[in-house]
Amino acid sequence: xxxxxxxxxxxxxxxxxxxxxxxxxxxxxxxxxxxxxxxxxxxxxxxxxxxxxxxxxxxxxxxxxxxxxxxxxxxxxxxxxxxxxxxxxxxxxxxxxxxxxxxxxxxxxxxxxxxxxxxxxxxxxxxxxxxxxxxxxxxxxxxxxxxxxxxxxxxxxxxxxxxxxxxxxxxxxxxxxxxxxxxxxxxxxxxxxxxxxxxxxxxxxxxxxxxxxxxxxxxxxxxxxxxxxxxxxxxxxxxxxxxxxxxxxxxxxxxxxxxxxxxxxxxxxxxxxxxxxxxxxxxxxxxxxxxxxxxxxxxxxxx
Numbered sequence: 557x558x559x560x561x562x563x564x565x566x567x568x569x570x571x572x573x574x575x576x577x578x579x580x581x582x583x584x585x586x587x588x589x590x591x592x593x594x595x596x597x598x599x600x601x602x603x604x605x606x607x608x609x610x611x612x613x614x615x616x617x618x619x620x621x622x623x624x625x626x627x628x629x630x631x632x633x634x635x636x637x638x639x640x641x642x643x644x645x646x647x648x649x650x651x652x653x654x655x656x657x658x659x660x661x662x663x664x665x666x667x668x669x670x671x672x673x674x675x676x677x678x679x680x681x682x683x684x685x686x687x688x689x690x691x692x693x694x695x696x697x698x699x700x701x702x703x704x705x706x707x708x709x710x711x712x713x714x715x716x717x718x719x720x721x722x723x724x725x726x727x728x729x730x731x732x733x734x735x736x737x738x739x740x741x742x743x744x745x746x747x748x749x750x751x752x753x754x755x756x757x758x759x760x761x762x763x764x765x766x767x768x769x770x771x772x773x774x775x776x777x778x779x780x781x782x783x784x785x786x787x788x789x790x791x792x793x794x795x796x797x798x799x800x801x802x803x804x805x806x807x808x809x810x811x812x813x814x815x816x817x818x819x820x821x822x823x824x825x826x827x828x829x830x831x832x833x834x835x836x837x838x839x840x841x842x843x844x845x846x847x848x849x850x851x852x853x854x855x856x857x858x859x
Contacts (some may be wrong), residue, residue, distance in 0.1 A: 596840025705807030711800025788843035
C-alpha cells in the first residue's frame, strides 16, 4: 500500500497523542506493557537435498543458505525483536516450514526485511528466494511474480477494546472513531458513507493501537491477521471482532516463471497443513489473540 503524510493527518495524530497521554499511564500503553517472551518457534523436519529443477533453488543449495523476504513490524506475524534481532510470528513459521521442505534448516535461513512497495521488484531481481509477508494474491501481482497458496485468507476486520459490546462489525460503526493507515484499502472502505464512521489516519498501525488502548478511538481496521497480532500482544485488553468485510488471500511470492519452485512450495504448504504443523504454528502465534483457528482449504490452487 502507498503511505503519504498530510499536515491535517499530522495534526490529528498530535491531538490524539495528547489525549492519549492524558488518559492515564504512559502515552499509548494505558499503564501496561505488551506481552513478550514465550514466543512460538516450531521445529520442522529438514528434507535431504530434494531434487527440484529450479535455478533459484539450485543456487541456494550451492550456497547452503536460502534468503526469505519478510515483514519485521507485525507482532506475532512477522516481527523482528530489536534487542535480539530474532524474527518470530506466523509468517516466519510458514517460511521455516517451506524452507525445511526445500532442504534448509532454520540456521540456513537469512530473513530479509522488505517494504511492501518494493516486493515485486525485490522478487524479480532475485534479491530473495521467496517472500512471506501478508502478501495478497491478486491478478495484477500475478503478472509480475509467481504465488503459492493461499496459506491464509485474511480480510479487513476491526480491533476493539476487550470490554467493547456495541461494535459487532462494520455495520455498527455509526458515529464511532475508527483508525487506520493513510491510503490503506480498509481505510478507504470504512470511509464509505454507509458505515457512518469518523476516521482517523496515521502512518503506523502501532499508533492506532496506542490510541485505541487509551480510549482516543473506538476501533482499528486493517487485515485481520495484523489485528490478531496486536490482540495477541494484549489479550486481556484487546480483541478482534471477527467479522471480516473484505477478502485478502495471502500467498508465498517467488519468481514468476519458476514453476518447479512454485509447485514445491505449494506441496510444502499442503504437507504442513495436513500434518498439523500449520495449526500448531497458528495457535502459538495469531491464535494467542483468542481468535478461532480455520484450516485452509486443500488442495491449494496451482497458479
